[in-house]
Each structure stands twice: as C-alpha cells, then as structure tokens.
Amino acid sequence: MFEAHYNELALAVDAIAERIRALGFPAPGTYKQFAALSSIREEDGIPKAPEMIKLLVDGHEAVARTSRGVFSTAGDANDQPTCDLLTQRMQIHEKTAWMLRSLLE
Numbered sequence: 001m002f003e004a005h006y007n008e009l010a011l012a013v014d015a016i017a018e019r020i021r022a023l024g025f026p027a028p029g030t031y032k033q034f035a036a037l038s039s040i041r042e043e044d045g046i047p048k049a050p051e052m053i054k055l056l057v058d059g060h061e062a063v064a065r066t067s068r069g070v071f072s073t074a075g076d077a078n079d080q081p082t083c084d085l086l087t088q089r090m091q092i093h094e095k096t097a098w099m100l101r102s103l104l105e
Helices: 002-022 031-037 049-076 080-104
Strands: none
Touching (some): 002 080, 049 080
16 A cells, blocks of 8 residues: 555656646755655654554645645636646545545544
C-alpha cells in the first residue's frame, strides 16, 4: 500500500510541476524548497504502523484542504486547467484519506 502511495504521489509531483512551469514559474526542485512550501511537518523517528497510517490520513486531508484554498484562487483567475488538476488531486486525496481511516477503525 505504501508503495502505491509513493508511486501515485511521484506522478502527482510531475503533473503539478508541469502546471507550474506552464504558468511561467519555476517549479520547486529541491527537498529544501519543498519543505519550505509544505504544511505537512517532517516526522522524527519511525512511527508504529497505526501512527503511520494516522499521519498519512492527516497529510492527505491537509493536501485536500490546501487544494480547496488554491481552487478558489484558480477559479477567480479563470484558470480551468489548474482547477481541473486541483479537482483530480482533491478526489484522490479525499478517497485515500477515507480508505486509510477505515483501516484505523
């Protein structure tokens, strides 16, 4: 399951970076740049599996919330391609969070 998440997110990073570049901006490319932009904090140590799943739920929910905020900005700018990308990301993150939450019940 974690490998599937990793692969999905790796593809998402490419799609998001391509959209940023299409809008004429440089996409972040280093860990330092990503960490500075992230609302998800880095964890120390190696959490137990249930805590790891809870952290993933929290992360997916955070991305969905951030996407909703950016969606308003993209909508106001009449930027349909970005709105489409955000809609796809929200669907994936909300579904994944729901599926992960079911593991914790």
